[in-house]
Amino acid sequence: MYRYDEFDHTFMAERVAQFARQVARRMSGEMTEEQFRPLRLMNGLYLQLHAYMLRVNVPYGSLSSAQLRGLAEIARKYDRNYGHFTTRQNIQYNWIKLDEMPALLGDLAKIEMHGIQSSGNCIRNTTSDQYAGASADEIEDPRVYCEIIRQWSTLHPEFSYLPRKFKIAVTGAPKDRAAVALHDIGLRLYHNAEGKAGFEVLVGGGQGRTPVIAKTIRKWLEPEDMLSYLEAILRVYNLWGRRDNKYKARIKILVNATGIDEFRNQVDSEWDKIKDTKLQLDAQEIERIRAYFASPAYETLPDYSAELIAHGEQNTAFKEWLKSNTAAHKITGYLIVNLSLKSPKQPPGDITSEQMLATADLADHYNFGELRVNHRQNLTFTDVRQIDVYELWQKLAALDLATPNIGKVSDIIACPGLDYCALANARSIPIAERIQQRFEDIDRLHDVGELSLNISGCMNACGHHHVGNIGILGVEKKGQEYYQFTLGGSSTEDAALGDRTGPGFSTDEVVNAVDRILNTYIEQRDDIEETFLETYRRVGMAPFKEALYGAN
Amino acid sequence: MPHMVIANTLRDGRVVFLSHDGSWAAAIADGELAQNETAASRLLADSKSSANSNVVIDPQLIEVNETDHGRQPTAYREYIRAYGPSVRNPG
Numbered sequence: 001m002y003r004y005d006e007f008d009h010t011f012m013a014e015r016v017a018q019f020a021r022q023v024a025r026r027m028s029g030e031m032t033e034e035q036f037r038p039l040r041l042m043n044g045l046y047l048q049l050h051a052y053m054l055r056v057n058v059p060y061g062s063l064s065s066a067q068l069r070g071l072a073e074i075a076r077k078y079d080r081n082y083g084h085f086t087t088r089q090n091i092q093y094n095w096i097k098l099d100e101m102p103a104l105l106g107d108l109a110k111i112e113m114h115g116i117q118s119s120g121n122c123i124r125n126t127t128s129d130q131y132a133g134a135s136a137d138e139i140e141d142p143r144v145y146c147e148i149i150r151q152w153s154t155l156h157p158e159f160s161y162l163p164r165k166f167k168i169a170v171t172g173a174p175k176d177r178a179a180v181a182l183h184d185i186g187l188r189l190y191h192n193a194e195g196k197a198g199f200e201v202l203v204g205g206g207q208g209r210t211p212v213i214a215k216t217i218r219k220w221l222e223p224e225d226m227l228s229y230l231e232a233i234l235r236v237y238n239l240w241g242r243r244d245n246k247y248k249a250r251i252k253i254l255v256n257a258t259g260i261d262e263f264r265n266q267v268d269s270e271w272d273k274i275k276d277t278k279l280q281l282d283a284q285e286i287e288r289i290r291a292y293f294a295s296p297a298y299e300t301l302p303d304y305s306a307e308l309i310a311h312g313e314q315n316t317a318f319k320e321w322l323k324s325n326t327a328a329h330k331i332t333g334y335l336i337v338n339l340s341l342k343s344p345k346q347p348p349g350d351i352t353s354e355q356m357l358a359t360a361d362l363a364d365h366y367n368f369g370e371l372r373v374n375h376r377q378n379l380t381f382t383d384v385r386q387i388d389v390y391e392l393w394q395k396l397a398a399l400d401l402a403t404p405n406i407g408k409v410s411d412i413i414a415c416p417g418l419d420y421c422a423l424a425n426a427r428s429i430p431i432a433e434r435i436q437q438r439f440e441d442i443d444r445l446h447d448v449g450e451l452s453l454n455i456s457g458c459m460n461a462c463g464h465h466h467v468g469n470i471g472i473l474g475v476e477k478k479g480q481e482y483y484q485f486t487l488g489g490s491s492t493e494d495a496a497l498g499d500r501t502g503p504g505f506s507t508d509e510v511v512n513a514v515d516r517i518l519n520t521y522i523e524q525r526d527d528i529e530e531t532f533l534e535t536y537r538r539v540g541m542a543p544f545k546e547a548l549y550g551a552n
Numbered sequence: 553m554p555h556m557v558i559a560n561t562l563r564d565g566r567v568v569f570l571s572h573d574g575s576w577a578a579a580i581a582d583g584e585l586a587q588n589e590t591a592a593s594r595l596l597a598d599s600k601s602s603a604n605s606n607v608v609i610d611p612q613l614i615e616v617n618e619t620d621h622g623r624q625p626t627a628y629r630e631y632i633r634a635y636g637p638s639v640r641n642p643g
Contacts, residue, residue, distance in 0.1 A: 026606070027563070027606065029605065032605065033562075033610075047565055047609060049633045050565070050633065051565035052565040079643075080643045082641070082642045082643035097564035099564070345642075347642065350642045353643065419637035419639050420637060427638060427639075429637075430638055479628060480628075
């Protein structure tokens with residue numbers, strides 16, 4: 001993991017002191033709310049329906065156990081004993097007090113964390129593959145480049161007031177677990193014919209009220225050119241992105257209006273001016289950063305998978321969990337283990353202080369003291385010895401972190417919705433909870449198989465509904481909550497936007513509607529191997545529409 | 553229909569209602585009800601006084617129904633603001 005250096009620590013201390021002065025001036029009335037609001041937002045502090053909400057960056061989802069303990073302590077000391085992990089791999093606290101913020105930021109700085117650029121029209125937390133550095137299918141570790149982007153983009157003076165917020169994701173594996181095509185810029189690391197690593201660069205993706213799949217702006221970019229090329233894109237966007245209309249201000253609108261070829265020409269022309277400047281990354285600098293992400297001290301272990309399967313023969317619950325919540329590791333004798341934050345007992349992505357503390361202890365014991373937050377609002381242990389997996393599962397189950405539903409219908413992405421969010425039109429969490437309760441039966445869950453279900457409480461799409469295999473969008477109609485469905489969305493390497501089924505459903509009807517969609521899939525699928533998305537792509541909308549709205 | 557003034561406190565962001573003596577009450581039942589437009593306008597003007605500018609943020613009028621179960625804001629968003637999230641706090 002990256003560790004703060006002396007410069008980072010000094011900067012954080014100065015920043016906390018600065019915000020403490022700003023809070024004092026606001027509390028005394030020396031500063032108006034209008035003047036103060038942008039300053040608090042720059043530190044990640046929003047005002048929601050019931051209280052202030054603080055968003056803390058978790059750079060590309062990587063956390064040490066010490067940081068998780070610190071986050072648990074903050075939840076206990078300054079909030080209501082829980083936190084909420086988001087699709088940007090960050091953590092949010094929902095019940096923060098303004099006058100306690102300076103002390104809170106001081107505690108955060110001690111664990112090398114902050115909320116800077118978690119809000120506002122700037123470059124937000126760069127997200128990545130939660131399996132980075134560990135997965136069997138990885139080509140290159142994307143965290144190295146995420147960290148370089150983090151250092152370049154933090155407080156970048158030219159990009160602190162962009163037309164709108166800006167999100168970057170990097171993946172280093174053919175299986176896209178970071179939704180790169182739904183980002184303002186997506187970087188895909190791959191090897192060329194000579195075996196050298198470089199990037200495919202995508203631009204202009206995004207969700208919100210105008211969802212767009214990103215387009216390839218450059219098929220091959222040398223890693224050494226990454227920053228100069230990103231800077232060229234940002235400069236063109238900063239110059240031409242619309243500042244007159246918030247809803248048309250994202251880069252996706254500019255790319256669509258300009259056309260990808262002309263946009264590419266403009267970027268290339270800017271790039272020519274800055275390509276050979278100090279933005280050029282030398283190989284030595286890349287290696288310096290790479291050293292922070294050196295593999296942990298793996299042991300030479302035998303493949304233990306046969307023994308794990310044998311354990312599963314005697315314990316169905318373990319077998320189901322092993323099948324859905326673990327993934328192949330690049331090193332023999334190790335497994336990747338996902339901790340589900342999608343128990344029917346808790347809102348999606350929520351975790352209590354006690355769970356955080358216990359998870360930190362488990363990370364120390366089983367996972368080299370580290371863990372990841374992933375964009376589907378779960379946690380991941382990337383480096384667990386296969387021989388420890390059964391024991392770890394028992395401990396996770398005792399903490400209610402072993403619901404065997406990763407990648408299944410109850411592994412729901414949900415935004416906080418109208419229960420917390422000032423922008424929302426409808427609630428998300430109670431809908432997610434009802435769906436989870438309906439599909440609690442493990443046999444049904446596994447019969448339905450691989451499926452993503454995403455819920456947003458408004459068209460800003462924080463719950464990624466456009467790219468859920470089943471997407472649910474909450475809307476308000478004459479004071480009532482309604483839920484519209486989309487089918488066929490995907491956020492992976494075959495990214496697609498879902499198609500709207502038709503009129504929405506009331507709160508009481510929505511779970512039955514999900515049931516009807518799933519029954520239709522089961523009737524229509526060729527065999528149990530054909531996933532929901534494959535079936536939808538083969539048979540189209542018609543049978544689902546009929547199941548939802550009748551023959552007419 | 554009667555109106556009330558709802559706001560968030562500056563100090564901790566909590567939801568409050570303007571009460572008859574000009575103080576801010578945490579419970580909707582303790583807030584002042586304006587029964588007509590003139591009273592509502594006066595209530596809103598009071599809430600935006602300079603003294604209140606560093607006590608509360610963004611005071612607004614909301615429409616409220618008086619029912620057997622207490623006062624209920626007509627807009628669902630304000631109902632949730634007044635009574636808290638509809639889901640259990642996991643902590």
